[in-house]
Amino acid sequence: MTNTPENNPSLKNGASDGNGFGDAPAEERSGVGIGIGIGAISHEIGLTKDTLRVWERRYGFPQPLRSTGGERLYPQEQVTKLRLVKRLLDAGHRPSKVLPQSIALLQQLAEDSGIGQDAPDVELDRLVELLRVGRYDDFRFELLKRATREGLEHFVLDVAAPLSARIGNAWAAGTLQVYHEHLFSEAMQVTLRSLMRPLSEALRGRGAHPRVLLTTMLGEAHGLGILMAEALFTLAGCECIALGTQTPTQDILDAIPAHKVDILALSFSASMPLQAVVNGLTDLRQALPATVAIWVGGSSPALRRKFPDGILMVKGLAPIEDAVAEWRHSAML
Numbered sequence: 001m002t003n004t005p006e007n008n009p010s011l012k013n014g015a016s017d018g019n020g021f022g023d024a025p026a027e028e029r030s031g032v033g034i035g036i037g038i039g040a041i042s043h044e045i046g047l048t049k050d051t052l053r054v055w056e057r058r059y060g061f062p063q064p065l066r067s068t069g070g071e072r073l074y075p076q077e078q079v080t081k082l083r084l085v086k087r088l089l090d091a092g093h094r095p096s097k098v099l100p101q102s103i104a105l106l107q108q109l110a111e112d113s114g115i116g117q118d119a120p121d122v123e124l125d126r127l128v129e130l131l132r133v134g135r136y137d138d139f140r141f142e143l144l145k146r147a148t149r150e151g152l153e154h155f156v157l158d159v160a161a162p163l164s165a166r167i168g169n170a171w172a173a174g175t176l177q178v179y180h181e182h183l184f185s186e187a188m189q190v191t192l193r194s195l196m197r198p199l200s201e202a203l204r205g206r207g208a209h210p211r212v213l214l215t216t217m218l219g220e221a222h223g224l225g226i227l228m229a230e231a232l233f234t235l236a237g238c239e240c241i242a243l244g245t246q247t248p249t250q251d252i253l254d255a256i257p258a259h260k261v262d263i264l265a266l267s268f269s270a271s272m273p274l275q276a277v278v279n280g281l282t283d284l285r286q287a288l289p290a291t292v293a294i295w296v297g298g299s300s301p302a303l304r305r306k307f308p309d310g311i312l313m314v315k316g317l318a319p320i321e322d323a324v325a326e327w328r329h330s331a332m333l
C-alpha cells in the first residue's frame with residue numbers, strides 16, 4: 001500500500017517514511033515511488049496549483065504528503081483520483097459532489113456518465129493494438145491505407161478524431177504510455193499533411209477567402225485538433241496559414257495583418273487550465289479589429305461558457321463547412 005497521511009499520519013508532518021522519503025530529492029522531482037510535486041501534478045492534470053490548495057483546505061482532498069522542505073508531494077493513489085476527478089469535472093460534475101467520494105464510486109460515476117468509453121469499432125481497436133504492441137510501421141501503413149481509401153474528409157471524421165479520443169482513453173486507463181501518444185501524433189500528422197498537401201498547393205495564390213490562421217495558444221501543446229480543422233478548412237476552399245502549436249499572443253497579433261487574415265482559428269484541449277483559455281481569448285478579442293473573426297474548437301470545458309461577441313465556438317469538425325459558407329455569405333464573396 002502507498003504510504004499516505006491516512007495510513008501513516010507521521011508523514012503529514014514531513015517525517016521520513018523509512019524509505020528515504022525525507023532525503024530523496026531526485027524521487028521528489030521525478031515523482032517516482034514517493035509522490036509527485038505540485039507543479040508536475042498541476043501540469044499533468046490541467047488544474048492550477050491554487051485549485052489544488054483550495055480543494056485541500058475546503059474538501060480535505062487531496063491530502064498530500066510533505067517533503068522535508070515542506071513541499072507538497074502527491075502519492076500515486078491521489079494522482080489517480082485527481083485524474084478521475086478532472087475528467088468528471090470536464091463532463092460537468094461539481095467539485096463538492098465528486099471530491100469526497102472514493103475512487104471506486106468515482107469510477108462507477110464515470111462509467112454511468114459514459115466518460116472514457118469508446119463506441120465499439122473493431123478497426124479502430126486494431127489500430128490501437130498495433131501501436132500498443134510496438135508494430136509502428138504497420139500502424140503507419142494502416143493509417144495511410146485508410147486515409148487513401150476513404151479520402152481526407154471521411155478519414156478525419158471517422159478515423160482521426162475518434163482514434164485520438166481512443167488513444168487518450170487508453171492512456172488514461174494505463175494501457176498506453178505517453179511515448180505511444182507521441183508516436184500516434186507523429187503518424188497522424190504525416191498522414192494528414194500528405195493528404196492535404198496537393199489541395200493546399202492548388203489553392204495557394206488563387207486569392208481564396210476566408211484566409212484562416214490556425215494555431216494554439218501558449219500552454220496548449222495538443223496540435224491534432226487544429227490540424228484536423230485545417231484539413232476541413234482546406235476542403236472548404238479556404239487559404240490556411242498554419243503556425244503550429246503554442247504561439248505567443250503577440251506573435252499571433254503580428255501575423256494577422258501580415259497575412260491579411262479573416263479568421264483566427266484556435267484549438268483548446270481539456271488539458272489547458274480554464275482561466276488561461278478565458279483570459280487568452282478575452283485578450284485576443286480586445287486586441288483584434290472586429291473584422292477578424294475568432295473561431296474556437298476543442299474539448300476544453302472553458303468553451304462551454306458564453307463568450308463575448310466576435311468569438312464563435314464551433315462544435316466539432318463537421319460544422320466547419322457550413323460555418324465557412326455562412327461567413328462567405330455575410331462577407332458576400
Ligand code: B12
Pocket residue numbers: 043044045046086087090161162164165166167168169171172178181182184185219220221222223224225226228229265266267268269270271272295296297298299300314315316317320
Ligand atoms: C496526442 C495527445 C498528446 C500528445 C500531443 C502531441 C501533439 N503534437 O499534438 C502528447 C504526448 C504531447 C500529449 C501530452 C499530454 N497530454 Co495529451 N493527449 C493526446 C490525445 C490522444 C490527442 C490530442 C489532441 O490533439 N486532441 C485534440 C483533438 C483531437 O480533440 P478535441 O480537443 O476533443 O477536439 C475535437 C473537436 O472539438 C475538433 N477541434 C479541435 N480543435 C478545433 C479547432 C477548431 C477551430 C475547430 C473548428 C474544431 C476543433 O477536433 C477534435 C475532433 O474530435 C488526447 C486525447 C483526446 N481525447 O483529445 C490526449 C489528452 C488531451 N492529453 C491529456 C493529458 C492529460 C496530457 C498530458 C498532461 C499528460 C500526458 N498524457 O502525457 C500531457 C500535457 C502536454 C502539455 N504540455 O500540455 C488529457 C487531457 C485531460 C484533461 N482533462 O486534462 C487527454 C484528453 C487524454 C485523456 N483522456 O486524459 N498528449
